[in-house]
Amino acid sequence: MRTMMRRALRGAKADYCELRLERTDALHIAHRGRAMETVYPRQQYGGCARALHRGGWGFSAFSDGCEMTSAVRRACAAARITGRLPGARAILAPVQPVEDDFVPDIAVHPRDVDMRDKARLIEGYAGTMLGEFEEIVAANIPYRERDTEVYYATTEGTSLRQERIDVGCDFEAAAARDGLTVSHKMGVGSSRGFACMLNLEENLRDTARTATHLLEAPPIRAGQYAVVCDPGLAGLFVHEAFGHLSEADNAHRNPELARTMRSGRQLGRKILSIYDTGEYFADRGALRFDDEGVPARSTALIEEGILVGRLHSRETAGRLGETPTGNARALDYTHPPICRMRSTCIAPGETSLSDMVRGVERGLYAIGSRGGQTNGEVFTFQAGYGYIIRDGQLAELVRDVSLMGNVFTTLMQIDRVGCDPVSRNSSGGCGKAGQGPLPTSGVNPHIRIRDVTVGGAG
């Protein structure tokens, strides 16, 4: 394969060209309501060529491995079109060419577990949630696995073969009573294989129990709250509120934004340090080399409240005169790589959860995450549920908790960081520029944020 790729690249009429070939065996199993809904194996074989010529990019994807030469030709032709347009000035930061063959350590390989056993396990887990309480009316369990082999070669001499495993599953229990339906969910995921799917019965009983409790809970009232985020929600917060803004493809062509996100700017208090890494090899954001063949090293983003780094592709690093960080990732061969997070983490602090709660007169302990989004300046995310904090004590349960904030003011309002980091994964992932869900993760502690805007009933 590597020889064929080298041969195809020899015909590249461009300043730079790369080929990425991918073989993915994917499996999607879903239980919905009270029955299995889908068992869906999917083979995704294909590749893409990307070329850079006179500052302009061209990209061509194809669905079959035998079209490499044609894809190189088309990508180079497309790059020449872009390169002729006024203002084209993309450049690549230099990197050392690498040759490697990376095979991760897999505890239980998904391909060694029979499809029947996976389907039965998921059906059994659905039964656990459905059988626990009579109010539970549906168990929604989407399970996804991807077993991927990627070949990557460039005209600069890089030649890589990498295997990647991605397993993720969410477990949602829906409870209904008197016309009201609520739900609660938990998730697991790993890049180390199927082991994360085992022995979950007790967690699922808790998920079902929480769903039934939410039937009694009122929607939260809108307003300003001091919010203690559990590790899952803290992970979503750091991803949405800061991680996306640290992706350098926002700033590399935008000097105004580069000034706003200048190195050395104080964005948080001294207790706040944030980093992004591909080196947590059990988590879904794990990565040995990114999709430009750059080692996925750990990157400090905020140290003691000061902005110190950002997440780069070769292009963004080249434009900003910085070093690539291994954050150029593509969802699959149908997309070019762009700056993406891997495992984004808040470094642990020294405060216990009980101390965080004790210091709050009126607030919210927000638990679990249902998703979030950012537009750069403003972020929003949804918690699974929460407890009102009154006079330093946890009080009543509330549901439908949506939080929002301005990135710059909210980072500064983090006034406590917990001493209890926890790794959180799920079946979902990050979406950006039409590429999602891309596996990402985080290892995060509890955090406390002052004055968060919470939506809900008036």
Next chain:
Amino acid sequence: MRSAFFRQLPEDVMAQLVSTRESRTSVSLQSNEPEVTVDSEHTESAVRVVGRGRVSAAATTRSGDEEGAMRRALGALPYGSRASYRLPGDAFCRRISLTDESVMNVAPEDMAEIVGDLASSLRRFDPGIRVEASVSRLSTNETLVNSEGFRGSFARTLWRAHLGGRRVEGDDMLRLAEARDGCRFRDAYEDLKQEVRWEFERARDVIPVRPGRYAVIFAPAQVVFLLRPLVRGLKGNMIADGLSPWGRKLGETVLDPAVTLLDDGVAEMHPASRPFDREGVPVTRRELISAGVPRGALLDLESAQRLGKEPTGNGYPGGQTPGPRPNHLVLVRGNQPLSDLLRQVGDGLLILASIGAWAGNPFSGNVSGTISLGYRIRKGEVIGRVKDCMFSLNAFDHFGSSLIDLSHEIKSSSSGYTFPYVALDDVVISSSPQ
């Protein structure tokens, strides 16, 4: 007599094969600079087998691997979901025009020229805007055959242009974009340029908003999020599972009489139209909600069989979110122009874009979103931008008793909607201290 591909099937198993081929070209510009020219092709074959009380599926992007996909689907059948429906036989599907040959004849160099024209119009308007723009063309061919005699195919073209940009002033990062798409080629976009210029112009002044309850006009793209709980309640699998709040209320008036919602999957030259769904059932135009009364459920083969009804051409199995889904939702427009609707609201908000409104609890009807592009309305005029605030409402309650009116203007998208602007009263707005 089964066709050659299906002869390998056991007698007691039915199957279908969906083959798609897509060809895509796009030229894009980001932050005033050319970004990338894309020239890609994609093929995929998806097999679905039904029999022995179960259903399973498999897909492949490898050309010539259809029989392999069939083997894998048959291998998954013993563990597939329980099903006892039959795949449909030959059926009459309405012929719809969905292609414009000129779309695929446009040279990439000409696409680049259109992108340049879009971008320069916005740069001339305000050099401080970092412009993003793109045009893309997509050609799709889809064929569905099954072992029971159904055979259908259609082609579709999609032409899309988008224009927007980012204006950063210190920590204030305004970003907005609008798009136009359709089956037909077009190269003149004065309406798109005007709309984007208007949005930037009116966004210059930031107007503080106090928390409270406001009348709010939602742009068509936002109405998608507001209607999601209602549409979910009409899905056959939700009704069959007892999870639809409307399961026993079909035929009762539960919403404002101004709410009439259609699924129109056969509109000529609309990019969300198609002659048949992914189960070989003809797609039609039908009312889902008539003057506030939910009437029609969205039924795929499985939910139709469970509910003892006929399928409605809304079957899209095998994807990330299986189950019935609408083809092209049409919310019937109102009579008054948007300018009159603004005057009727008088004091309120206009929300053009939000983030996070897709998340939250899908069952309760609560919809919350952070306003990423919103404007303050006073005395019927748009006077400036609002920021750092979010809206919350309950779709069931607000479309029941808080609907002010629907605009006469509509917007349509290839993502499957044609909606007017919707004005709702009593929407909770929370905001950061300003």
